[in-house]
Amino acid sequence: xxxxxxxxxxxxxxxxxxxxxxxxxxxxxxxxxxxxxxxxxxxxxxxxxxxxxxxxxxxxxxxxxxxxxxxxxxxxxxxxxxxxxxxxxxxxxxxxxxxxxxxxxxxxxxxxxxxxxxxxxxxxxxxxxxxxxxxxxxxxxxxxxxxxxxxxxxxxxxxxxxxxxxxxxxxxxxxxxxxxxxxxxxxxxxxxxxxxxxxxxxxxxxxxxxxxxxxxxxxxxxxxxxxxxxxxxxxxxxxxxxxxxxxxxxxxxxxxxxxxxxx
Amino acid sequence: xxxxxxxxxxxxxxxxxxxxxxxxxxxxxxxxxxxxxxxxxxxxxxxxxxxxxxxxxxxxxxxxxxxxxxxxxxxxxxxxxxxxxxxxxxxxxxxxxxxxxxxxxxxxxxxxxxxxxxxxxxxxxxxxxxxxxxxxxxxxxxxxxxxxxxxxxxxxxxxxxxxxxxxxxxxxxxxxxxxxxxxxxxxxxxxxxxxxxxxxxxxxxxxxxxxxxxxxxxxxxxxxxxxxxxxxxxxxxxxxxxxxxxxxxxxxxxxxxxxxxxxxxxxxxxxxxxxxxxxxxxxxxxxxxxxxxxxxxxxxxxxxx
Numbered sequence: 001x002x003x004x005x006x007x008x009x010x011x012x013x014x015x016x017x018x019x020x021x022x023x024x025x026x027x028x029x030x031x032x033x034x035x036x037x038x039x040x041x042x043x044x045x046x047x048x049x050x051x052x053x054x055x056x057x058x059x060x061x062x063x064x065x066x067x068x069x070x071x072x073x074x075x076x077x078x079x080x081x082x083x084x085x086x087x088x089x090x091x092x093x094x095x096x097x098x099x100x101x102x103x104x105x106x107x108x109x110x111x112x113x114x115x116x117x118x119x120x121x122x123x124x125x126x127x128x129x130x131x132x133x134x135x136x137x138x139x140x141x142x143x144x145x146x147x148x149x150x151x152x153x154x155x156x157x158x159x160x161x162x163x164x165x166x167x168x169x170x171x172x173x174x175x176x177x178x179x180x181x182x183x184x185x186x187x188x189x190x191x192x193x194x195x196x197x198x199x200x201x202x203x204x205x206x207x208x209x210x211x212x213x214x215x216x217x218x219x220x221x222x223x224x225x226x227x228x229x230x231x232x233x234x235x236x237x238x239x240x241x242x243x244x245x246x247x248x249x250x251x252x253x254x255x256x257x258x259x260x261x262x263x
Numbered sequence: 264x265x266x267x268x269x270x271x272x273x274x275x276x277x278x279x280x281x282x283x284x285x286x287x288x289x290x291x292x293x294x295x296x297x298x299x300x301x302x303x304x305x306x307x308x309x310x311x312x313x314x315x316x317x318x319x320x321x322x323x324x325x326x327x328x329x330x331x332x333x334x335x336x337x338x339x340x341x342x343x344x345x346x347x348x349x350x351x352x353x354x355x356x357x358x359x360x361x362x363x364x365x366x367x368x369x370x371x372x373x374x375x376x377x378x379x380x381x382x383x384x385x386x387x388x389x390x391x392x393x394x395x396x397x398x399x400x401x402x403x404x405x406x407x408x409x410x411x412x413x414x415x416x417x418x419x420x421x422x423x424x425x426x427x428x429x430x431x432x433x434x435x436x437x438x439x440x441x442x443x444x445x446x447x448x449x450x451x452x453x454x455x456x457x458x459x460x461x462x463x464x465x466x467x468x469x470x471x472x473x474x475x476x477x478x479x480x481x482x483x484x485x486x487x488x489x490x491x492x493x494x495x496x497x498x499x500x501x502x503x504x505x506x507x508x509x510x511x512x513x514x515x516x517x518x519x520x521x522x523x524x525x526x527x528x529x530x531x532x533x534x535x536x537x538x539x540x541x542x543x544x545x546x547x548x549x550x551x552x553x554x555x556x557x558x559x560x561x562x563x564x565x566x567x568x
Binding site: 006017056092093096 | 316317318339345347348350353354359362363367369470
């Protein structure tokens with residue numbers, strides 16, 4: 001119960017913060033791009049005998065995971081930790097009857113909740129967007145096909161798992177540096193490097209956690225695999241790497257936080 | 264009984280640069296304890312150690328009779344604190360800030376308005392704390408410290424940035440809280456600011472406690488070692504006339520004299536008048552905290568020898 005109250009406190013801290021505009025921007029941007037692309041490129045969307053839902057939802061997932069997810073995670077985590085630095089809040093939260101690990105993990109869970117909420121909002125808005133397209137362009141025939149969410153939703157979960165490595169690294173950096181600039185610059189730079197490395201040398205991108213969402217979306221949606229990804233049950237090797245990176249960085253960040261002097 | 268007890272505390276941010284050396288403090292239950300010292304003396308560091316924000320390299324800190332090493336973080340449910348400026352989420356209202364605090368301390372939300380009224384912020388509504396004045400922010404910081412009805416209140420330089428009215432208001436609030444039975448540990452670098460409300464005093468200088476005792480003990484020391492500035496017509500001749508005293512020329516018109524006790528003052532003035540000096544001004548300087556440290560330190564040295 002205490003833990004839920006702390007998570008709720010963390011979420012309350014982000015109320016009305018600029019980060020909410022960022023979340024709004026991500027959802028609207030992804031949906032807007034998909035809507036515009038479908039509206040102006042009907043020929044590509046309406047393909048005889050094919051379910052338009054799969055193309056529509058996959059396009060949204062593709063833009064989200066390749067273009068938006070990593071920068072969004074970088075800025076979200078930076079902001080949610082910066083809220084504490086900016087308000088000189090650490091000395092206050094660590095003077096409450098909650099252990100440092102308790103605060104540490106409640107903040108992390110709050111970040112997870114925001115990422116999952118944004119993903120759900122994105123899915124809902126995309127469904128709404130499909131019906132709007134159907135109203136404007138009845139020939140797309142969304143209403144005549146099944147939504148096929150069971151095909152798309154697992155991919156969202158795979159993408160979330162592949163972003164865990166980025167979450168771990170960025171959470172570590174944001175707690176390590178008081179300012180907003182260093183962790184955010186590092187994150188954005190790493191994301192750009194990951195795109196470059198991914199396009200030039202696929203095997204090398206396996207060593208860049210910031211490239212994992214990109215690799216995983218390729219693997220699951222387009223079944224492109226040039227780097228020998230292996231499957232381990234429901235998860236693949238890249239997702240496992242992402243989980244390992246996450247666990248290492250989170251454990252390290254927690255140890256540093258426990259030993260930190262709050263001045 | 265001491266509700267806060269520090270025994271032989273040593274702390275350094277970096278090795279070989281000690282911030283606190285063998286600090287011993289005893290805060291009696293139900294008292295208002297003034298923790299005094301100049302800027303950089305180690306006051307805030309000491310208070311941070313009490314709150315568990317930092318760990319001492321040596322020594323023992325006990326609150327409510329228990330070592331905080333074993334009772335952390337549970338004991339913090341009985342402690343309220345305002346360390347330097349208030350920690351506020353400035354994009355949120357006062358109510359939202361208190362809601363966050365209520366979640367950490369597990370206190371009911373319906374008390375929030377009452378606490379805001381207590382610190383005279385009941386009218387602020389949805390106004391963001393970013394738009395609050397310094398005094399309002401400090402009062403909200405105090406509300407955050409009070410929300411869970413703590414037994415101990417730790418306030419670090421709470422009057423910083425407050426105007427005279429704000430200082431008086433805060434002093435009144437502190438008195439009321441003490442009357443309700445709360446123990447208050449209050450740090451400041453201005454003696455005159457706290458001496459009106461405290462009953463126990465600890466003085467820290469260069470990371471060491473130079474005095475601890477009641478306000479009357481301190482008054483006694485102040486009377487025993489009395490530093491006075493005198494403005495006279497001929498300073499050089501006055502130095503000869505008053506050569507029996509510990510005396511120092513400050514400039515062409517002023518000299519300072521260190522008396523063993525305030526009772527010697529009339530005879531000094533009489534001597535000057537009888538020797539045909541014009542005495543323009545006699546200003547006691549012993550209320551100045553820096554001089555007080557010197558007095559207290561000198562007294563400790565002479566007692567030791």
